[in-house]
Amino acid sequence: MEAQWLRIRRQKRVQTVTIVVLIAALVVWSAVQTKFHVLTVFGGLGEMGKLIVNDFLPPHPEALKGLIEPALDTIYMSVVGMVVGSLISAVLAFFAAATTTPHRIVLVLVRGFASVLRNIPGLIWALMLAFAYGIGTLVGTLAIIIYSVGSLVRAYAEILEEIDQSQLEAVKATGATFPQVLGQAVLPQFIPGFVAWSLYKLELNIRASTIVGMVGGGGLGFYIQNGLKLFHFRDVSMAIILMLVLIVVTEFFTNKIREKVI
Amino acid sequence: MAAILQVERLSKKYSDGTAALSDVSFELEPGEFAAVIGLSGAGKSTLLRCINRLVEPTGGDVSFGGVRSAKASAHEVRLLRRQMGMIFQGYNLIQRVSVLRNVLHGRLGYVGPVRGALGLFSKQDVEEAKSILKRLGLEQQTYKRADELSGGQQQRVGIARALCQRPKLILADEPIASLDPVTAKIIMDNLHRICREDGIACIVNLHQVEVAKTYATRIIGMRKGKMVFDGRPEDLTDRMISHIYGESPDKE
Numbered sequence: 001m002e003a004q005w006l007r008i009r010r011q012k013r014v015q016t017v018t019i020v021v022l023i024a025a026l027v028v029w030s031a032v033q034t035k036f037h038v039l040t041v042f043g044g045l046g047e048m049g050k051l052i053v054n055d056f057l058p059p060h061p062e063a064l065k066g067l068i069e070p071a072l073d074t075i076y077m078s079v080v081g082m083v084v085g086s087l088i089s090a091v092l093a094f095f096a097a098a099t100t101t102p103h104r105i106v107l108v109l110v111r112g113f114a115s116v117l118r119n120i121p122g123l124i125w126a127l128m129l130a131f132a133y134g135i136g137t138l139v140g141t142l143a144i145i146i147y148s149v150g151s152l153v154r155a156y157a158e159i160l161e162e163i164d165q166s167q168l169e170a171v172k173a174t175g176a177t178f179p180q181v182l183g184q185a186v187l188p189q190f191i192p193g194f195v196a197w198s199l200y201k202l203e204l205n206i207r208a209s210t211i212v213g214m215v216g217g218g219g220l221g222f223y224i225q226n227g228l229k230l231f232h233f234r235d236v237s238m239a240i241i242l243m244l245v246l247i248v249v250t251e252f253f254t255n256k257i258r259e260k261v262i
Numbered sequence: 263m264a265a266i267l268q269v270e271r272l273s274k275k276y277s278d279g280t281a282a283l284s285d286v287s288f289e290l291e292p293g294e295f296a297a298v299i300g301l302s303g304a305g306k307s308t309l310l311r312c313i314n315r316l317v318e319p320t321g322g323d324v325s326f327g328g329v330r331s332a333k334a335s336a337h338e339v340r341l342l343r344r345q346m347g348m349i350f351q352g353y354n355l356i357q358r359v360s361v362l363r364n365v366l367h368g369r370l371g372y373v374g375p376v377r378g379a380l381g382l383f384s385k386q387d388v389e390e391a392k393s394i395l396k397r398l399g400l401e402q403q404t405y406k407r408a409d410e411l412s413g414g415q416q417q418r419v420g421i422a423r424a425l426c427q428r429p430k431l432i433l434a435d436e437p438i439a440s441l442d443p444v445t446a447k448i449i450m451d452n453l454h455r456i457c458r459e460d461g462i463a464c465i466v467n468l469h470q471v472e473v474a475k476t477y478a479t480r481i482i483g484m485r486k487g488k489m490v491f492d493g494r495p496e497d498l499t500d501r502m503i504s505h506i507y508g509e510s511p512d513k514e
Contacts, residue, residue, distance in 0.1 A: 164357075166350065166352055167354050167355070167356050167357070169316060169350075169354060170348065170350060170354035170355070170356075170420075170423075171356070171367055172316065172343075173314055173316060173343055173346075173348040174343065174344060174347075174348075174367055174368055174369075174370050174371050174423070174427055175340040175341065175342075175343035175344030175345075175370065175371025175372075176340070176370035176371060177340065177370075177375045177378070177379075179375050179376070179379040180370050180375055180378040180379045182379065183378070183379030183380060183381065184356065184363075184367055184370065184378065184379065185356055185367075188356050188357075188358045188359050189356075189357075191358075192358070
């Protein structure tokens, strides 16, 4: 008994040491491959600081006038992306959740489809869409919708898989049809998670629309990209500040709504 | 009187090989209040769920109101289900919606699929649901969310939902197993009174022999998926109780 206990402990210790060594080796190897060096990092910090202090500060308040429209575009893209994306995803999620799907094959197909959308970054979607539609908010909106659908289908499907089956059983026992069970037993359990995830997606979309905008999606991102190219750094810093304000305000409001719903 | 429910050699074998129910047969007459007793895992829950086809039986047949369920279509199964109310150990109310809506779910089998899915119930149905809630002393709770209620109140809503189906039969699966003795008595009193007043037949799964003896007109004893006793409460001897609960000296 005692000997066995000791052996297990020794095994555990060997395991721990092996894992630590492996991680350390991985870190060193990656650092060498990427030429990551602590000294270069600090060296770069000085340059970065100089750039910010000399070129970016103080921000240009006059730039605000020209920023209103791009900021509104960013908001439009994010909101439309969230609303359209969450509606499409909600429908797809019913086919992607083990509890509600009509067939296993449908589940695998829908999940695979969502996974492809999700695993190609929004930036790449925007680049490809810009080829097809030219530069503008349409590209940004489409890229955001595609990327939203990819991640929301999975999130919603997981909500649907976690709902309380016994509540469904009770409604089924009354002689209800499948659509009735969906409407009266699944939906009430789905709504809170649906709202929470959709609002979180809105926050993410504001951030993502900036990035997507930089490659031709319009909005604040496009403005920032242009400003950088033309060395209008003080305008750019004003745009970055506005973007931060937008994100904080969105977070504040989505939190308020979330508290109300849940 | 003609039996409303005939259970014939009903069996259920789960895919992992456990025989949850083997060859159970009995008939139930209108207005009977039958208690099914037995250990956990004796097949009581499976029996009830095979009757309303929440669980698909692997053998035997159930005939209810003259309709045989073994070969029934999905539509016919729903027609059978809407005439049988079911009450659960965990109450199984939709937690996030109002008490009234939960009771109205009892009408789902009677309204059109679209109206039902959207929850558009007729004024008449709403009035009936309200009067049922009143009958169970829950009129104060009508518009509260189900998850705001105590366990005993939730189970009364469960009874109200079953009643809203205007059932000929109520299947109650351990309705008091999660409740304290005082609340349990209130629930059993309500269930018993309503079934008697409305002439509804009832099958109740119970853990407690004493409770079964107090209310039931008939007791069915289950052991390892088989029916080992079927008779009047007075005929349930201590020896038989030990046999049902597996304490008999002649071990199997």
